Each structure stands twice: as structure tokens, then as C-alpha cells.
Amino acid sequence: MTSSDHKRSGLPDPVVAALLALGACVFFSLLSASVKQLSGELHGFVIAFWRNLFGFVFMIPWLWRHGFGSLRTGRFGTYLFRSGLSVISMMCGFTALAYMPIANATSLSFAAPLFATILAALILKEQVRLRRWTATLLGFAGVLIVLQPGTTDIGFGEILVICSAFLTATVSVIVKTLSRSESSQAIVTYMVLLSTPLALGPALFYWTWPSLESWPYVVALGFFGTLGHLCWTRAFAMADASAIVPYDYSRLIFVTGIGMFWFGEQPDHWFWVGSAVIVAAGLYIAQREAFLRRSRGSDALAIQATVESAQPGIAADLNSTPASRISRNPE
Template sequence: MTSSDHKSSGLPNPVLPDPVMAALLALGACLFFALLSASVKQLSGEMHGFAIAFWRNLFGFVFMIPWLWRHGLGSLRTGRFGTYLFRSSLSVVSMMCGFTALAYMPIANATSLSFTAPLFATILAALILKENVRLRRWSATLLGFSGVLIVLQPGSTGIGLGEILVISSAFLSATVSVIVKTLSRSESSQAIVTYMVLLSTPLALIPALFHWTWPSLAAWPYVIALGLFGTLGHLCWTRAFAMADASAIMPYDYSRLIFVTGIGMFWFGEQPNHWFWLGSAVIVAAGLYIAQREAFLRRHKATAAAATQASAESAQPGIMPVERIGKDK
């Protein structure tokens, strides 16, 4: 609800304008997601990443029950259940790869490499969605992958299992974003979110059973925190998108790198080197440029569509264009 909506509804004005509140919510979401990663890192010392993924989904479902109770299950009628199942399966695999990677590498490095998802999304959008990706976005994508090489330093330390897993997670995450984009053409956002919650928990349980470990007594607070931080982050992120344009919110996602770097230094004693900072800066710059270009193209398409519609209306006999009506009064 915007400030004008509050005035018309008789409700008191919000303390902060919508864009400011959206920015704070986005930053809060990134902090919660960083704490989620820290909880996973903490648990990785005694539990397999597959089991952690199951507990994250289970307690995420528990914390989402009030939301599900409020919105109901009536929106789940669909003819695309197979697509939902495929999307949820990829999401679970992506989560398992990302969680397992944290057992093998610093949390900051894993987060930095996870920002390759927009780069993969650009490639998949061109190949699957047949979007017209021009030279500038391809150049930004190549620049982003050069940042990945800087972080990885393949010629010195080599590329380990953790790096392979986190990049695989980013690729799967990008694939999921493309699937969600196709789903959103015919399905409501409520149905997309609800199916994700309902399907992920049983899907994550199957591989977790092969690496099952019950959490120790000291680990249970972190297990519960998986669902709590994940749900709070999701709710803040969703609310931020409802209050501001996606192009204004997406850049805040990179603040996760600041949060997890601080957590890694003070919680786990990790010290990123200069190659990490340089490569991260390149990856972030490429991702921000791609987001800016996509926002520009969306605005351009919207303007062109509006102009075409206005032209068509003015060409119809007996219909006076809106701007002429005002002038002729």
C-alpha cells in the first residue's frame, strides 16, 4: 500500500516512504539469508548437506503454515503440476549442492560464486526463452565469468569440490528462475510459492535418508534457525518486491556478500584474500549491469507498447485520443 493509498483509506501514514521501507526490507532479507548460510556452515561439521537441506525445508514449511492457512489451498488448481514438480526438484538439488559446498569452502567465497546465477540466467534466457541478448549483455556475462576465474584462481590452488558444487548450485538456481518465468505467464505467484513449499520437503527427504544424522542437542537451535531465517528472508524479500520495482530491489542482493564476509571473519575466523575482493567486485559489477540493462529494456518495451496502443486508438473512427479530449474541453 502506497502513501496515497493510506490517505484514501483513512489509515495513518507510514513512518517511512515505500522506497525506503522496501530497501530496508531487502537489506533485512539479505541479512536473514546470510544468517541462514551461517547456520548451514555451523551444522556442516556434524551433518551432511543433504540432511541439512531436508531440515531447512521442513522447518521452512512449519514457519509457512500460518501463511498457508491465511491464503488457503484453492489456488493450487493447475494443469502444470509436472512443471511445478520439475521446478521444485531442481530447487532441492540446487539447495543440496549449495549447502554441501559450505562444508568445503569459506562462506564468503561460496556466496561470491553464487552470484554467477544472473550470468547463467542470461545464457539460458537466450537459449531457452529465445530472448534477444545483445552484445552488451554478452560482454557483461563474459566479464562476470572472468571474475569467477579471479576468485577461483584455478592455476594456483585448483578448483575443488566446494567450488564445483556452488557453481552447479548457481546454474540450477538460474534454471529455476527461467522455469518460474515461464510459470508466471499462466500461474499466480501464490500458487508458485505454495507448490514450492509443499513439494520441497518430501523431495528433500529422499536423498537425506541416505546420509541421515539426527542433530545433536546443541545443534537443534541451528536446525530451527534454518527454517526461521529462510522464512523471514523470503517474507522480507517478497514484501520488498511488492513495495518497489524489481530493478530497484535486485542490487541490494549483493549486500549478502558484505554480511557473509563479516560473519565468516568473526564467527568462523575466515580471512578473504585480495583475489576474492577483486573477483567479487567484477562479478557484482557484471550482475548489476545486466540487471540495469534488463530494467532499461523492460521500460523501453513498455513505452513502445503504450505508444502502439495510443496510435491504434487514435486511428479508430469515432474515438478521440485522451490528450485531445482534455484540450477540446
């Protein structure tokens, strides 16, 4: 949807941005469902490779249009490290879906902002006050409610999701440091270019070719990811990051429905209680982060949220997103 399209529709920008954000969450949920569907046939490492490869294919038009001039950098090592962590995080998350319900995996993945708060304090030396620490602790209490340690065994899938969330938080800290000196185009493009070859090596150890019936789901990995990120970045272009980030939690509703009707999964009441606590804590941290960023005259939350969501395979025009207008000094 272009700007002229929504102006003709008579809808204000915040409403269109909300619809785009919700659309993105639907596409991301369908991406997770495609991974879950393929997990019965392919190893998570192999699925991650196909996700990156088809993401790269959908990224080609953007690369063709913008070229590689923005890729000159003196921080290639940081880009390589960041891409490696992103690939490991994706492999952990995709593999986990073979062992646990899709809704539970999504709920636990929302622990990433909680880990990010801790890492920001330890690594970036950000000042985290009592209210954010309290929200972080409550969020981890929600994680424990979902996991129910002591009453049920914490399985391999749950461990993988927690590891994936921690790595996602680590990547967000690296993105913050990169955004001080690097363009948003370079941050995203390097991830796309590096992630596919990095994902291939581990995938070869578990390699099997998809069956003929599975190829539509393999292609869907790139298709739904691209549509989701296109909607997500355009939503950020039309509204404040603090207004868009909370919509990400609607994925929990969509994946729960998909899990129930597609995979026959039935979440228990502890899932809903724990998820509510995690979401509430995450929303508070996001709003508090946005307030602090505004008070410092910076939109760094926008680039962090936009680029964090930018898994390999985005054919979005980043020049239309807030990431292209970010201050080079987010602190």
C-alpha cells in the same frame, strides 16, 4: 512493518524498501551461517531437508489463510521438475559450505544471473545484445579470478557452488515460463509442498539426527529464511524491482563479516577483485533486464526476483508483493 507503521515513521517508501531489503540480506546471511555451523555435524542433504521442513512449518499460516484453491493446474509436471531442481540446487549449495569459506561460496553463487542470461537466449530465445553478452563474459572472468585456476586447485566445494548457481538459473527460466499461465501463489506454494518430500529421499542416505546443541541452528534455518523472505517480498511491494535487486549483493559484505568473526575465515585480495567484477556484471545485467521489461510494459523481473528468492519456508503475504500484480505474459 506494516504500511501504516512506516507512514507514521515519516520515511518514504523507497527508504523503507531499502531497509527491508538490507534486513532480508542480513537474515539470509544468518541462514547461510546456520548452514555453515551445521555442516560440521550434518550432511548438506540432511540440512536441506530440515530447511525445507521448517520452511514448510512457517508456511502453514499462509496456507491456512489462502487455502489450496489456487493450486488447480495442468502443469503439475513442470512444478515437480522445478521443485526437484530447486532441491538439488539447495543440496549442492549447502554441501559446498562444508568445504569452502562462506564468503567465497556466496560470491560464486552470484554467477546465477550470468547463467540465466545464457539460458534465456538458448531456451527462451530472448534477444541478448552485445552489452549484455559483454557483461556476462566479464562476470565469468570474475568467477575465474575468485577460483584462481592454475594457481590453486578448484575443490569439490567450488564445483558444487557453480552447479548450484547453474541450477538456480535453470529454475529462473522455468519460473519465467510458469508465470505466463500460473499465479504467483501457486508457483510458491507448490515449491513448498513438493520440496520437503523430495528432499527427504536423498537425506535418508546420509541421515544423522542433530545433537541437542544443534537444534537451535536447525530451527534457525526456517526462522531466518522466513524473516528474510518476509522482508524481501515486502520490499518488492514498496519499490521497483530494479531498485531492490541490487541490494542482494550486500549479502557479500555480511557473510564476509560473519566468516571472519564467526568462522575465522580471511578472504584474500583476489576474492575482493573477483567479487567486484561479478557484482558489477550482475548489477548491469539486472538493470538492463529491468529496462527491457519496462520498455515491453511488463514487470516480469519482479516475479522472477521475488519467486527465485522464495526458497521453501516463506510465510509472506504474496498478495502484497509485485508478484501478485504481474502480467501473465512476461515476454
